[in-house]
Amino acid sequence: MSAVAIMQPYLLPYIGYWQLLLASDCFVIYDDVNYINRGWINRNRILINDEPGLITLPLLRASQNRKINEIKIAPTEQWQRRMLASVEMAYRKAPCFDQVLPLVERILNYENNNLAQFLTHQIQALANFMGLKTRIVPSSQVYGNAHLTAQERILDICRQEGATRYINAQGGQSLYQPSAFANAGIDLKFIAMQPLPYRQRGKAFTPYLSIIDTLMEVGTEGIGPHLAAYDYL
Template identity: 30%
Template structure:
């Protein structure tokens, strides 16, 4: 079984979905400490005057000292503001309407006040289903695994892989320096690194900026084209 692991990011960048497509199981790593002003609660979309701007999901101030899984979203009506920010695409992006409907399906959950991990995991599952990606997605905080309280960054993936019986672990190539290949290989786990491939597309009225949120990609190229790219 090929396993991938990543913290829960808010509408993550497009390469993550191609990485998920290549794995059989994906673990949402929501047990580390929540980090303010990170990809966990914000991301970037295009902007016609300043290339890009942030979109964010605010977390309650008192909930920023614990684990990601415990960080409660603010109940301030921010979801409407989030959707309103996407209007910059309205007259330019060919897939604006369907993408906004998809974003709404992600944001307006039935939970009373979900955590950021609830939102980001729900979003990841909705987006994967939209793109035809059937990888199993599970939150680490909801799994009964025998793991220590603390470990080095490159060791978590090894221990989770071992607990789940994975024989291949795939990590984003940017984290290569964190891993000891001998630790994995000596325990029967092949260590792989996902290498991104370029994805460029026309953005009339905007400057093309790589690695924005998947929202941006869906606005310009739509579900079918992105789904096909993820399978390459």
């Protein structure tokens, strides 16, 4: 069985994103679809003073009428040092701080102002750090099917990859027709994340934060059970 997952690139995404990578043989970064305002493409949450707080990658002329790979990141002097300082201040007492902060620094110092390429680089860097061997493919560079839309494009990518299973997050259930996948010989599955509590800097466990929160607290040695904490629907 060959499994494919397809998802827009997000900034330092939460654990459920990485569960899709773990469950798939090929993870397609959907970078030539329209940008989504106030979503997770250029922002995420970390624990700041015991409360979830946003870190945001500032963009130039971002619009939902433009594709993700057409958008540029603001000059680094406007955000890079400030974001790194926020992460450092939030997690300097975390048990795996010394292991994880250099990775965050390498990600934020990546010298490419194309949003899609910056996010693809950090997804690959984080996957390598966590030992995920999934093949990662930007949709804009391979499939040549941007003229297709919605479900038909997903099915075409699956066909081109020779996939027998397509995996999506639980929230995508309303987007797809199971019969269309069944007719194509593709098993349609959805992942339901089961948040596995771990010790945080806050008073109570806060799920669905950036993967940086998880890694700061459990490190690479402890990340395995959290990656595997999901069910198929």
